[in-house]
Each structure stands twice: as structure tokens, then as C-alpha cells.
Amino acid sequence: MDIKQIRRTNLLLLMERERSKAAFARKVGTDPAYISQILSEKTRAEIGDTLARNIEKAYELTHGWMDNFPAAAEEVHLLGVFRALPKDRQLIAIKLVEALR
Numbered sequence: 001m002d003i004k005q006i007r008r009t010n011l012l013l014l015m016e017r018e019r020s021k022a023a024f025a026r027k028v029g030t031d032p033a034y035i036s037q038i039l040s041e042k043t044r045a046e047i048g049d050t051l052a053r054n055i056e057k058a059y060e061l062t063h064g065w066m067d068n069f070p071a072a073a074e075e076v077h078l079l080g081v082f083r084a085l086p087k088d089r090q091l092i093a094i095k096l097v098e099a100l101r
Contacts, residue, residue: 001069003067004046004047006066006067006068006069006070007046007047007052007066007067008038008039008047009070010055010065010066010068010070011038011039011047011055011066012039013070013076014055014059014076016076017076017077017080021035021036021039027058027059028051028054028055028058029054029058030051030054034051047066052066052067053066060083061079
């Protein structure tokens with residue numbers, strides 16, 4: 001899997017959390033038409049470095065996350081659930097998970 005495929009796969013995983021392509025595009029600061037081109041089989045555009053970094057920032061992911069082999073959908077979902085928690089609950093969740101190790 002090359003970086004183009006990795007980024008596209010990661011984009012699809014993140015898009016599952018949004019209600020539409022337009023909502024995803026707004027969140028990452030790009031045009032919905034560009035997201036459609038990336039997902040199109042005919043006119044497949046690529047996710048460049050700038051968009052990859054913007055996606056990471058929008059979803060509070062580590063730098064380079066979009067360039068690494070796709071995370072399991074469960075991990076992406078768990079991250080979304082965790083980020084939705086208030087900070088005090090995040091600290092509790094971290095302690096609980098660490099206790100499970």
C-alpha cells in the first residue's frame with residue numbers, strides 16, 4: 001500500500017464520523033468538490049501534504065497520522081469517543097485504561 005492509498009483509506013475512516021462529505025470538508029478546511037474528487041474512481045485526486053496535515057489538525061491527530069498504515073476503525077471510533085469527553089473524564093478514562101494493562 002503506497003502513501004496515496006494509505007491517506008485515502010485513513011480519510012475514509014475519519015469520514016465515517018461525519019454526516020456528509022460537506023461536513024468533513026468544512027471541518028478540514030477544504031472544498032467538498034475536492035473531497036469528491038479524492039473519492040472518485042474517475043477523477044481521483046490525491047491528498048497532498050497540506051491537506052493531510054490539515055486533516056490531522058482538525059481531528060487532533062499526531063503529525064504524520066495520515067501517512068501511516070490505517071488504524072482499525074475501532075481505534076478511530078474510540079479516539080472520537082475519548083475526545084468528546086470533558087477533560088476531567090478523559091483523565092479518569094486514561095487511568096482506567098492504564099489499570100487494564
